[in-house]
Amino acid sequence: MKLLEEGVPDGEAMDQVGAKRYCCRRMLMTHVDLIEKLLQYDPAERRLKAQ
Numbered sequence: 001m002k003l004l005e006e007g008v009p010d011g012e013a014m015d016q017v018g019a020k021r022y023c024c025r026r027m028l029m030t031h032v033d034l035i036e037k038l039l040q041y042d043p044a045e046r047r048l049k050a051q
Helices: 010-016 022-030 043-050
Strands: none
Touching: 010 022
16 A cells, blocks of 8 residues: 555556466455445344344
C-alpha cells in the first residue's frame, strides 16, 4: 500500500514486493476485505430466532 500511495504503478509495486506470477498478482489486485460485513452476522442469533 505504501508503494501505491507514493505513486508507484501497480505492476511495478507488485514486482518490488516479489509478486511475479499472475496468480499472485490476481489475488493481490482482487482482494476484498469482508470481515467487517461478516461480523454483523451471528449464527447463534439466527438459531435462536428459528426456535
